[in-house]
Amino acid sequence: LLFCLFSGCLLPFQPAMTMHTQKVVQRVLIKFYPEQLKQPKVGVNQYLRTLLNKYNQDMQGVPLSYRKIKVDKTCSRIFDDSPVTFLQTKVTFSVFKPKKGDVLTGTVNKCTSDHVGFLVHSQFNATVAANTLPSHVRFDLSNGTFFDTKAKQQVFELGQEAELVVQRVEFAGHGSLVLVCTLKGMPKPLEHPTSTQHADSSSSSSEGGDEDKSEEGTQGSGDDDDESEEGSEEESEQEGSSSSSDEDADDSE
Numbered sequence: 001l002l003f004c005l006f007s008g009c010l011l012p013f014q015p016a017m018t019m020h021t022q023k024v025v026q027r028v029l030i031k032f033y034p035e036q037l038k039q040p041k042v043g044v045n046q047y048l049r050t051l052l053n054k055y056n057q058d059m060q061g062v063p064l065s066y067r068k069i070k071v072d073k074t075c076s077r078i079f080d081d082s083p084v085t086f087l088q089t090k091v092t093f094s095v096f097k098p099k100k101g102d103v104l105t106g107t108v109n110k111c112t113s114d115h116v117g118f119l120v121h122s123q124f125n126a127t128v129a130a131n132t133l134p135s136h137v138r139f140d141l142s143n144g145t146f147f148d149t150k151a152k153q154q155v156f157e158l159g160q161e162a163e164l165v166v167q168r169v170e171f172a173g174h175g176s177l178v179l180v181c182t183l184k185g186m187p188k189p190l191e192h193p194t195s196t197q198h199a200d201s202s203s204s205s206s207e208g209g210d211e212d213k214s215e216e217g218t219q220g221s222g223d224d225d226d227e228s229e230e231g232s233e234e235e236s237e238q239e240g241s242s243s244s245s246d247e248d249a250d251d252s253e
Contacts, residue, residue: 020102024059024095027072032085044069048091053123054175061097062124062177068092096124098179102166108156108187111146113139116156118164118181126164126179133183148186155187162187 028048036043048066055062072088079086098104106118106126116133118126130139136150146156156162164181171177 020096020098020104021064022061022095022097024061024063024093026059026091026093028089028091030087030089032087034083037085044087044089051093055171055177056095056175059093059095059097061095062175063093063095065094066091067094096121098166098169100166100168103184104164104166104179104181105161106164106181108158108160108162111144111156111158113141116146118162120164120179124177124179126181128164128181128183134186157187157190160187160190 028051030044030047032040032043036046048069052063052065068091070090072090077086078084104120104126106120107122108116109119110117112130114130116128116130118128120126130146133146137146137148137155139145140147140154145154147153148155163184164179165184166179166181168180169177170180
């Protein structure tokens with residue numbers, strides 16, 4: 001009777017859906033061990049999570065998340081003397097199912113002389129062969145990157161994004177897949193805010209230095225004015241002393 005509680009229940013679901021992700025309702029035979037019968041919901045989640053992020057032949061794609069579990073029958077099956085019980089369910093999965101001609105956005109994560117590696121949705125590997133790139137894009141052996149001879153700049157820097165066209169889907173071991181793609185457009189240039197900030201800071205520092213120099217110049221001119229005033233006072237005192245000595249000499253005569 002505990003298994004009836006799963007009918008129509010909602011479980012953790014990843015809300016991020018893309019145009020290349022489809023909703024698939026799949027029949028799943030869930031097996032329970034004796035220790036999981038006390039907490040059947042925990043057992044269901046534990047089993048279904050083992051199906052995620054791996055290619056599934058029945059779904060023809062990679063299940064990313066699941067949402068709804070519906071029990072087909074109100075009782076489970078026990079075979080002979082096996083301690084494992086089986087429960088037939090219908091589960092709604094969110095499945096990543098790319099096909100030929102799909103346009104995906106990938107982020108550069110690797111560059112070699114024969115291909116450029118990308119990450120799609122921060123999870124799936126994609127590759128673009130070097131011989132499919134435009135003729136003006138060449139690999140520079142000196143620094144291990146690609147260089148655009150037409151735009152006179154380096155391309156395919158780590159972190160750059162580019163639009164990819166899926167040509168075929170290849171399956172590797174352990175349920176992983178690789179998307180073999182071609183390039184739809186040149187990657188978007190990366191923004192480097194640190195360099196602009198450095199330029200702003202250097203300009204502000206130079207402006208500050210110029211202001212300091214101007215202040216020092218004004219202070220120096222102020223000192224010169226003080227010295228000139230002191231010299232004029234001394235000259236006036238000398239003139240006064242000379243005039244007073246001349247008057248004394250006239251009086252003595």
